[in-house]
Amino acid sequence: MFEKLDILAFGVHPDDVELGCSGTILACVAEGKKVGIVDLTQGELGTRGSAETRKEEAAEAAKVLQASVRENLKMADGFFQNDEKHQRKVIEVIRKYRPEIVLCNALEDRHPDHGRSAQLVEDAAFLSGLRKIETVVEAELQDAWRPKYIFHYLQDRFLQPDFVFDISDYFDKKLQSVLCYKTQFFNPDLNEPQTYISSPAFFESIRARSMMLGKRIGVQYAEGYITKKMIGVNTFNSFIQHTT
Structure with missing residues (x-):
């Protein structure tokens, strides 16, 4: 039996989770929550680095985030589809860890993989709750499991968030987790082609976005989320x- 997690964070590429929701993960781990990370692809189509370097970088970032587990489903970067084959892979991992909350990519974004993976995870999370869909992991028939909430973190495009999460105490460590991806972001010591995310300006945009979202709720830094399900209190x- 695999360890039950409170939160399972999906990213279509290694570094998506760090950019989108690592502050939230750090805050939740500090509260004693068990958090896991699942990367759908190895990011093998990335201009800089390779699947091997991304694997090493993801492992280092998982240590920074104190994730209980991190695994990679090795779907084809750029070419995976939201179909039964890929949905079953996501269903298996959701049923394995039985999270209450799933975090995943933005519903639409500059990179077409982001929105496609967001819908894949959302569809699979629903199907995971249907007991007549049978999945077997390590020769064991899995029980149906449906997370209570699916929250989509904001990425490159600004989408109006439904709520924001205060990460002020964890922003510096969030940046530390992002910087684990030495091949992907600004690094003057690397002789690699420049990309949209490898400039110093992009890295500063992470801070600016977090500050802008934090200002909305009167804190220094925050991360934004979209949810299709109404949140009740x-x-x-x-x-x-x-006061006393």
Whole structure:
């Protein structure tokens, strides 16, 4: 039996999770939550680095984030589809770790893989709750499992978030996890082609986006999320400051 996780964060490429929701992961781990990361592809079509270097970088970033587990489903970068074959792979990993919350890519974005993977994970999360869909892992028939919430983190395009998560105490460590990807971002010591994300300006945009979202709720840094499912509350206690 695999360890049950509270949160399972999906990224279509290694570094998506770090860029999109690593501050949230760090905050949740600090609260004692168990968080896992699943990369759908190895990022093998990336202009800089290779699948091998991305694997090493992802492992280093997982240590920074104190993830309970990180695995890669090795789907074809750029060419995976939202079909039964790929949905079953995601269903298997959701049923393996039984998360209450799933974090995944933006519903639409500059990179076409992002939106496609977002819908793949969302569809698979629903199907994972249907007991008549049978999946077997390590010769064991899996039980049906449907996460309570699917939250899509913001990426390159600015989409209006449904809520934002305060990461002020964890922003520096978020950047540390991103910098584990030495081949992908600005690095004057590398003789690699320049890309959209390898300039110093792109790295500064991470800070600017986090500051902008933080300003919306009166904190220094935040990460934004979109949810298709309405979030309900049954108390205002978390919104009220108690004094003695």
